[in-house]
Amino acid sequence: MNLNPYLLAALVVLGVAATAQYFFGRRRNRALAASISKGLETLLKPNHTNYVNIGGSIGYNFVYTLSTGPWVSAKGTMTMSPRQSLLYLPISRLLGFTDRFFINLFTKKKIKGEAHIVARATLRRARIDGIEEMSRRDTEAGGKSFVLLWRGTDLSAELESLLAAFPEPRRLRHFCSYPGNKTFYLYVVPKGGDVSADLETVLHAVPKFLDSKKED
Numbered sequence: 001m002n003l004n005p006y007l008l009a010a011l012v013v014l015g016v017a018a019t020a021q022y023f024f025g026r027r028r029n030r031a032l033a034a035s036i037s038k039g040l041e042t043l044l045k046p047n048h049t050n051y052v053n054i055g056g057s058i059g060y061n062f063v064y065t066l067s068t069g070p071w072v073s074a075k076g077t078m079t080m081s082p083r084q085s086l087l088y089l090p091i092s093r094l095l096g097f098t099d100r101f102f103i104n105l106f107t108k109k110k111i112k113g114e115a116h117i118v119a120r121a122t123l124r125r126a127r128i129d130g131i132e133e134m135s136r137r138d139t140e141a142g143g144k145s146f147v148l149l150w151r152g153t154d155l156s157a158e159l160e161s162l163l164a165a166f167p168e169p170r171r172l173r174h175f176c177s178y179p180g181n182k183t184f185y186l187y188v189v190p191k192g193g194d195v196s197a198d199l200e201t202v203l204h205a206v207p208k209f210l211d212s213k214k215e216d
Contacts, residue, residue: 026057029057029058029059029080029081030057031193032080032099032190032192032193033059033060033078033080033193034193035192035193035194036078036101036190036193036194036195037051037060037062037078039194039195039196039199040062040064040103040195040196040199041064042196043196043199043200043203044064044066044068044071044074045066045068046064046065046066046074047064047065047066047067048064048065049062049063049064049065050062050063050064054077054079057080058079058080059077059078059079059080060077060078061075061076061077062074062075062076062077062078063075070107070108070109070206070210071105071106071107071108072106072107072108073106074103074104074105074106075103075104075106076101076102076103076104077100077101077102078099078100078101078102078190079099079100080099081098081099098189099189099190100173100187100189100190101186101187101188101189101190101195102185102186102187103185103186103199104183104184104185105183105184105185105186105202105206106181106182106183107182107183107184107206107210108182109182109210109211109212110179110182110210110211111177111178111179111182111184111209111210111211112153112155112177112179112209112210112211113150113151113152113153113155113177113179114134114150114151114152114176114177114178114179114180115148115149115150115151115155115158115159115176115177115209116128116134116147116148116149116150116159116174116175116176117146117147117148117159117162117163117172117174117175117176118146118147118149118173118174118175119144119145119146119147119172119173119174120138120144120145120146120147121145122173122174123147126174128149130151131149133151134149134150134151135149135150135151135154135156136148136149137156139160139163141163141164141166141169142166142168142169142170143170144169144170146163146169146172148160148163155177155209158205158208158209159175161205161208162175162201162202162205162208165201165204165205166198166201167197167198167201168191168198171188171189171190171191171198172187172188172198173187173188173189174186174187175187175202177209184202184206184209186198186199186202
């Protein structure tokens, strides 16, 4: 069977492009992950770090041991767009998939109460237990709609202040203070391999959510 020379040339070009995209995308994702990690370690100053790769260039799970300020540990995940895939990358962009960053910060202090800032578009996927019983306020920041939620102690003012302090609120998906396991949770879309400004904003706001008189 004779292949059409134009078809053959197209297949060769596609193969070369796919190979180039694979190596470029993998290198780019690793560079972004390294940049995020460097920013995290600069801010949190961990005593010990552990990174576990997820599927090559997809991302990393990480665990930090901390001893500065009120913190005892942190764990999280960073996942990257499939930049290494020439065919899947445009599809993932159309479906809204992007780089993502999640972190849980564990404190030795007592947290005043449960409170959330959630991008309205992702509220259903947030899976917040007992959300129907929580106090709620709808608001906007950076041209995006958010939902503020709290249970027990009224932390609405603290939530409003924190949301207003984010450098780019549109990249925020979810913030939570949860007294049950003394954790603060942050989910944002990184900007050019950087989440430092977002995390620093949360770190500055944390004292407002802590009960300074109590420590277990």
